[in-house]
């Protein structure tokens with residue numbers, strides 16, 4: 001039950017992977033003079049930078065490693081605090097925790113992403129950065145978030161893992177803040193099984209992220225002399241096979257997003273007659289990925305009833321995206337004296353208990369989106385799903 005890119009795996013991905021196998025170079029580095037070395041990672045990075053209108057793109061092994069490399073590049077140090085929404089995937093927290101940072105949770109609003117009005121309430125003298133997470137394909141309110149960041153001189157790391165293809169007021173997400181991290185795992189807009197990337201317009205951030213992801217090397221290992229390295233890194237490199245598949249998926253991204261927006265518009269228009277709910281706020285309806293349709297009911301009882309009747313769940317009961325469902329994160333927060341119990345973020349708890357995620361392109365029970373349509377659903381199927389929804393709402 002994956003993201004839309006997986007529904008559209010085809011001969012493009014298969015041929016690209018075979019081409020790499022035939023060439024015999026699977027590592028991101030190879031002989032510059034051998035035509036069999038196809039430079040897929042290098043090409044992917046060029047195409048990603050172009051697609052995202054970013055100066056630099058760095059391919060990584062996952063979205064989690066993209067987040068780690070990004071936070072490291074920003075120069076965040078152990079003990080520094082970063083404001084993160086209380087509704088996100090566990091990796092937004094765990095990647096920061098592994099760098100010794102303190103994730104400070106903040107409320108979400110009815111866009112199901114970071115509530116800009118709650119950010120300043122979370123400030124301490126150690127606050128250094130904000131992590132807007134573009135949840136469920138929906139860009140955050142970046143105007144307000146950037147205004148807060150600017151006012152207080154804070155760094156902004158955009159977690160774009162669920163929103164490849166999204167834009168905010170005409171700008172692709174990921175470079176509105178200082179740096180952006182994306183995922184290419186199975187559940188995202190486009191995917192390669194696993195994988196990720198970082199984008200930024202800042203050369204020094206790119207160089208640091210590159211070094212972090214490749215044992216401290218300078219970009220593409222050019223100009224490194226032993227005795228001259230200042231960075232310690234790890235290995236979060238992407239390989240040629242995965243990059244070949246990513247290039248094929250990236251070519252499908254715009255089409256995926258436009259088909260999903262169309263199908264969602266149709267589904268939404270067919271359920272507006274039902275009563276007792278409203279649609280989640282879209283901070284930029286033109287820029288949203290269309291991967292999900294989130295409905296927010298007037299009461300938690302109604303949300304529970306409707307979602308159960310459809311064989312689904314309310315968002316608060318879904319998997320690992322709700323702070324209150326992350327016992328391992330809560331245990332860590334407790335150990336460092338941060339709020340760590342269900343109820344610590346009442347606005348988030350309330351919204352999530354009244355919300356249901358309906359799949360349009362991301363069919364993922366772990367997101368509470370096990371019910372809905374998918375990117376290949378026919379008009380008939382969309383009508384049928386909408387009728388069913390309207391019926392159980394009554």
Ligand SMILES: *Cc1c(COP(=O)(O)O)cnc(C)c1O
Nearest residue numbers: 062063064089091161162183185
């Ligand atoms: C998927 C996801 C990640 C992590 O991506 P991986 O590629 O699985 O490591 C991080 N943040 C959010 C919001 C995600 O949805």
